[in-house]
Amino acid sequence: MNFTPVPDFPSVTPSFQAKLERLKAIVDEHLIPLESLMLAGNQDALEGALAPVKALMKKEGFWLPQVPKDFGGQGFSLYEHGLISEQLGRSMLGHVSCNCQAPDAGNMEVLIERGTPAQQDTFLKPLLTGEIRSAFAMTEPEHAGSNPVIMSTRAVRDGDDYVINGHKWYTTGADGAAFFIVMAVTDPEAAPHEAASQILVPADTKGYRHIRNIAVMGETCWGHNSHAEIEFKDVRVPVSNLIGKEGEGFKIAQQRLGPGRIHHCMRWLGICSRAFELAARYAANRQLTHTQVLGDQQAIQFWLAEMRAEIESARLLVLDTAARIDREGQYAVRNNVSMIKFHTAGVLQRTLDRALQIHGALGMCDDTPIAFWYRHERAARIYDGPDETHKRAFARRLMKEFE
Numbered sequence: 001m002n003f004t005p006v007p008d009f010p011s012v013t014p015s016f017q018a019k020l021e022r023l024k025a026i027v028d029e030h031l032i033p034l035e036s037l038m039l040a041g042n043q044d045a046l047e048g049a050l051a052p053v054k055a056l057m058k059k060e061g062f063w064l065p066q067v068p069k070d071f072g073g074q075g076f077s078l079y080e081h082g083l084i085s086e087q088l089g090r091s092m093l094g095h096v097s098c099n100c101q102a103p104d105a106g107n108m109e110v111l112i113e114r115g116t117p118a119q120q121d122t123f124l125k126p127l128l129t130g131e132i133r134s135a136f137a138m139t140e141p142e143h144a145g146s147n148p149v150i151m152s153t154r155a156v157r158d159g160d161d162y163v164i165n166g167h168k169w170y171t172t173g174a175d176g177a178a179f180f181i182v183m184a185v186t187d188p189e190a191a192p193h194e195a196a197s198q199i200l201v202p203a204d205t206k207g208y209r210h211i212r213n214i215a216v217m218g219e220t221c222w223g224h225n226s227h228a229e230i231e232f233k234d235v236r237v238p239v240s241n242l243i244g245k246e247g248e249g250f251k252i253a254q255q256r257l258g259p260g261r262i263h264h265c266m267r268w269l270g271i272c273s274r275a276f277e278l279a280a281r282y283a284a285n286r287q288l289t290h291t292q293v294l295g296d297q298q299a300i301q302f303w304l305a306e307m308r309a310e311i312e313s314a315r316l317l318v319l320d321t322a323a324r325i326d327r328e329g330q331y332a333v334r335n336n337v338s339m340i341k342f343h344t345a346g347v348l349q350r351t352l353d354r355a356l357q358i359h360g361a362l363g364m365c366d367d368t369p370i371a372f373w374y375r376h377e378r379a380a381r382i383y384d385g386p387d388e389t390h391k392r393a394f395a396r397r398l399m400k401e402f403e
């Protein structure tokens, strides 16, 4: 970090550029018109309407952009995926229409990297085709999620089974998920980062209970967009459902969270870009006086200028980090990942706040997607590590260079 090389962005071929333009057109034409179904909570109608768009995404080569070709994905580099994800992020339905939404994308990655052939057959294959969804259950209401080494969920070996007991919350997508990757302590005596393991638990296993979908900022969502409180009571699964080795839970979680964080940043850039478009359009057209529109006011001009500058700078940092990960691997650029996680989350929050203010009362209701994102993406500064933990880790590593 002390010596920062000149950013080296890979060149984008004309055919990839054309793909991005086509994707933008699909999002505008096919997904944005469906957002009102999502905002109205019309789940059945939305799922029906999304099915042909998913088929179109498959046909046009956008399905599973983050997954290697051997597993039926597009095999894009992380840098290319960043550009794709930015376009998808312009709609709240973008990622789910291509099966690259969290937490499924992360779970696919874990199963591709660490799953046994049997685990891949049972859990990964239907996830890749979009037949099922999944969830990742690590955080517990009783303990600090920022430092999850303190965890009450236990998996105790009994013959060829694990018996799992635990209480989790904010398990994204749990409502309707077919299986969970559960973080559970398998050896309480081991060193803190070697005590837990990741275990696959089908949702229809006896003893699993969905307690509730948590109301986030007053809105109880459903399906892939829900966050649930769940319980595992004497849940019994075969030892063959262990991912990797016993005690590797945190190691695998880190492998999963690195790309997961950059995927979020890329999606947030898409949200920023749409919020900016909406704000600029509103400012340029909202009649304020007989001779002036809202955008003639200097305050609004300053906000738009600041929004754009912040979005562009975050975009360069995120794409630069993606390109570096492609070249050097995620460990080498972990500082950049920490930096873009809190920086982009901050840009997102400020962009949404300014876009909402520019829209006045319209910004407060669900006639635009801004209020939805304002509610849901406040959590960007909390999930996958709160701002403070990333800043702390980043600053400590920065100081090391000067000791």
Ligand SMILES: Cc1cc2nc3c(=O)[nH]c(=O)nc-3n(C[C@H](O)[C@H](O)[C@H](O)COP(=O)(O)OP(=O)(O)OC[C@H]3O[C@@H](n4cnc5c(N)ncnc54)[C@H](O)[C@@H]3O)c2cc1C
Binding pocket: 103, 136, 137, 138, 139, 143, 144, 145, 146, 147, 169, 170, 171, 172, 173, 216, 227, 379, 382, 383, 384, 385, 386, 387, 388, 389, 392
């Ligand atoms: C919308 C949403 C979706 C989520 N999805 C999932 C999921 O799918 N699966 C899952 O397992 N978990 C999920 N989580 C949980 C998330 O990972 C945790 O909320 C997060 O790790 C923070 O843990 P905590 O909420 O327990 O906060 P705590 O650990 O109690 O921390 C509270 C606050 O303290 C501050 N803080 C923490 N550490 C430090 C520090 N070292 N220095 C200074 N300040 C600090 C931060 O501001 C933090 O927000 C989700 C959370 C949200 C909000």
